[in-house]
Amino acid sequence: MYLHGTSRINAKGHLEIGGCDVTDLAKEFGTPLYIVDEALVRQRAREYMEAFRETGLRFQVAYASKAFCVMAMCRLAEEEGMSLDVVSDGELYTALQAGFPPERIHFHGNNKTPEEIEMALNANIGCFVVDNFMELSLLNAIAAEHGKTVNILLRVTPGVEAHTHDYISTGQQDSKFGFDVGNGTAFKAVEEALKQPQLKLLGVHSHIGSQIFEVDGFRMAVEKVAAFSIDVRSKLNVTFPVINLGGGFGIRYVEGDTPLPLGTYVKAITDAIISEFTAADYPLPEIWIEPGRSMVGDAGTTLYTIGSSKDIPGVRKYIAVDGGMTDNPRPALYESKYEAILANRANDEPSEVVSIAGKCCESGDMLIWDLKLPEARKDDLLAVFCTGAYNYAMASNYNRIRRPAVVFVKDGRADLVVARETYENIVGNDIIPERLRKQAVAK
Template sequence: MFLHGTSRINAEGHLEIGGCDVTELAKEFGTPLYIVDEALVRQRAREFMEAFRKTGLRHQVAYASKAFCTMAMCRLTEEEGLSLDVVSDGELYTALQAGFPAERIHFHGNNKTPDEILMALDANIGCFVVDNFIEMQLLNTLASDKGKRVNVLLRITPGVEAHTHEYISTGQQDSKFGFDLGNGTAFRAVEQALAQSNLKLLGVHSHIGSQIFEVEGFRMAVEKVAAFAIEVRAKLGETFSVINLGGGFGIRYVEGDTPLPVGTYVQAIADAMISTCLEADYPLPEIWIEPGRSMVGDAGTTLYTVGTSKHIPGVRKYIAVNGGMTDNPRPALYGSKYEAVLANRANEAPTEVVSVAGKACESGDMLIWDLNVPEVRSGDLLAVFSTGAYNYAMASNYNRIRRPAVVFVKDGKADLVVARESFDDIIGNDMIPERLRKQAVSK
């Protein structure tokens, strides 16, 4: 059994996270329950910051809030000195309501609406990551209307695609994001951005993939993006002050996942940037990165209660939990794999293999196939690990199932940061037209 962060098995044989016995958390907050190991999140943030400090490069580490966005998470991010990426007005509103400094907010997205842009302009956010020509013109016009000049990065697709151990040097042209580097679109975007009087071009942004376990893809991206910066300087006389290399740093979900230490990724990026710039006598830009999953993924655990079971002799045994694809759609969407343990009997030896089904009315609502566990009983608590990223963020009310609560645990204390949805929350936005209302029965 692999335990992340502060997780351990206590003397009672129960899983403990952040000094909190999860069986007690289940009694206090109910299940399903998202549990976030606050100390591990802070540790990851500090690892990124310290790794960059060691390189001596100017830098910004921006937490990609799409992975897990709550007001408490925005506060934690601010306390650790990170910047923040948002991709919608909802994420922006959450950050602003949490008191996150607007000047450290970066706004991403391939289809920002006029209302979203206006909201960000009014908040005086630090930077827009411009994704296409239509957005560029719209942003310039709206900024002009407000008498503002705003910082922008241009998102480019550098022709490097990286996922886990696979790297494709000619890939990523077919993407909904960004200006393509290979066909000259990115260069034209720079020309047009420089011509906009209300845009201040800082540099470029790129993102090459997710769950990356090696450094070669980042090296390739640095070389391509830096070569583009050098070309822009030579042809247009413009020197980029910022190069943003995105995120994609991997985490451990299951045995066989082999993420590198944070410092290894950062040092590889720094070394590639320094050597490329020195060779071309190019001023070292400020480096920005955007960890999301790698900040919160393995700090999250989802706690369920086992309900029913079904044994098909010679085929498999299903156990059903009181959550599923509504709180974790990733297995249904991507075939994602997870590890889990019976949290109330965590020191007992496995005696059977089960498959974990969710409660949604969908045959595809399966969380884990073929999990080794002690003989499972109704009422047992199942803890699924590494659910901190894209679980709460992608949760839904399918079947009108209420979304779970979220707690931060640290030093033996559990703080509720998102309340469990109520039945009133479920119908809170519903309306019944007058014609469908029950008419009083006349007597």
């Protein structure tokens, strides 16, 4: 059993996180329940910040809020001195409502709408990461209407393929994101950006993928980005003050996952930056990165209540829980793997192999295949680890299931940061046209 952060098994044989017995959390907040180990999130933030401080380079660590975006998380990131990466008006609105400093917000996205751009301009955010030629002209035009000059980075694809799932690999040439370096599109984008009077080009952004366990891809990305930056300086006499290397740093979900210490990723990136740019007598740029999963992934645990079971002799035993793909679609999307324990009987020895099924009307609603557990009973609590990233963020109301509550736990205290959805929330945006109301009355 591998426990992350402040998680431990207490004297009662119960899982405890942040000093809180999860059986007590289930009684108070119900299940399914997302539990976030606040101390571990803060620890991760401080590891990144300290690793950069040791380099002596100028830097920004921007939390990639798409991993888990709620107002309390934005507040935590702000308290830890981080910047914030948003990719939609909803994430931007969440950050602004939380009081996050707009000058430390970076706006990403491959298809920003005019409304999103206006919203970000009105908020005076710090930087737009521009993804395509249409956005360059649109952003310049809207900025001109508002009488503003805005900072931008150009997102480039350096042609580096990360060793990760196809759907979360974004730095290769065949990608929906960014300007391609290899075919000359990125250079043309720099030329075009320099012609836009309302845009101030700070540099380039590169992101090679997610859940990466090695540093070679990051080193190669730095080499490609550095070579591109040097080429731009040579031909256009433009020096980039900022280089953004994105995120993608992996975490341990299951045995066999081998993430590196966060400082190792930072050192590999900064060493490569120093080496490549110094060799070309190029002023060392400010380095930005955007960790998301590695900030919150292993700090999250989802707590479920076990319900029905189905034993098919000689084939498989299914154990069903009161959640599923509505609160964690990642197994269905990516075939993601997780580890779990019976949180109320954590010291009991495993006695059978079972598969954890969700409650949705989908055969593919499976959370974990072939999990060793003690013989599970109705109303036992199942704790699934490492659900802090892209679980709440991707949660849905499929089958009109209400999304779970989220609690932050720290030093024996549990704070509700997202309330469980109500039935009223489920139908809150529904409208019955008058013609259907009349028919209903007539019947």
